[in-house]
Amino acid sequence: MSIHIEANRNDIAETVLISGDPLRAKYIASKMLTEVVCYNEVRGMLGYTGLYHGKRVSVQGTGMGIPSTAIYLHELIHEYDVKKIIRVGTCGAIQPDLVLGEIILAESAYTDSNTNLMYHHTMDYAPQASADLLQQARAVAHQLTIATRQGMVFSTDVFYGEDLNRWDPWIERGLLGIEMETSILYSLAAKNNIKALSILTVSDNIITKLFSSSKEREEVSIRMIQLALEIA
Numbered sequence: 218m219s220i221h222i223e224a225n226r227n228d229i230a231e232t233v234l235i236s237g238d239p240l241r242a243k244y245i246a247s248k249m250l251t252e253v254v255c256y257n258e259v260r261g262m263l264g265y266t267g268l269y270h271g272k273r274v275s276v277q278g279t280g281m282g283i284p285s286t287a288i289y290l291h292e293l294i295h296e297y298d299v300k301k302i303i304r305v306g307t308c309g310a311i312q313p314d315l316v317l318g319e320i321i322l323a324e325s326a327y328t329d330s331n332t333n334l335m336y337h338h339t340m341d342y343a344p345q346a347s348a349d350l351l352q353q354a355r356a357v358a359h360q361l362t363i364a365t366r367q368g369m370v371f372s373t374d375v376f377y378g379e380d381l382n383r384w385d386p387w388i389e390r391g392l393l394g395i396e397m398e399t400s401i402l403y404s405l406a407a408k409n410n411i412k413a414l415s416i417l418t419v420s421d422n423i424i425t426k427l428f429s430s431s432k433e434r435e436e437v438s439i440r441m442i443q444l445a446l447e448i449a
């Protein structure tokens with residue numbers, strides 16, 4: 218049992234899918250896993266363990282943003298000995314050709330979060346996905362004919378920013394999307410020598426101002442979840 222997760226040590230699998238939205242964790246467990254056990258309800262941050270085609274996998278809500286996500290990552294890694302973490306999330310696209318529902322494999326994450334400096338002795342660490350997991354995701358996506366785009370993303374601490382042009386430098390540098398968690402996932406994974414990958418579905422396009430409904434987000438996320446579970 219840890220401060221924010223009420224599970225016993227062996228209740229959580231070596232591989233965990235994380236989702237900002239705890240109800241997405243519930244959805245994944247109920248739709249995609251068998252022999253499901255709910256191991257956490259503390260603060261409504263649901264966590265489940267089950268089987269995907271015989272493989273033991275857990276799925277854990279983290280809440281939105283880096284500070285909340287860092288708490289769950291820390292406890293999963295240090296208290297439950299988790300070795301592989303795959304984020305299944307959404308992002309706002311910042312390239313005009315990215316359409317709603319498109320799947321992004323995040324190879325690295327820029328951030329405006331001070332946590333990057335705090336965790337890395339005030340140095341600008343460049344958080345990267347695990348290269349082998351990224352390669353595996355590409356290969357499996359190809360086999361399953363799931364279209365993906367691979368590129369850099371930006372993890373922000375500020376969803377509702379006041380500067381309307383704040384994404385311009387990142388658009389110019391070719392980043393694909395804005396979200397709020399990948400940077401800390403890759404940082405803590407590297408620091409603790411575990412594997413991590415962030416798979417993101419485009420839920421809105423910040424340039425074209427198109428966004429999907431929560432129902433559409435649920436439907437399009439199925440392929441992303443399938444991809445994540447296949448490489449779990």
Ligand code: HPA
Nearest residue numbers: 307308309395396397420
């Ligand atoms: N900004 C930040 N995080 C997000 C967005 C966004 O537009 N869309 C999905 N996650």
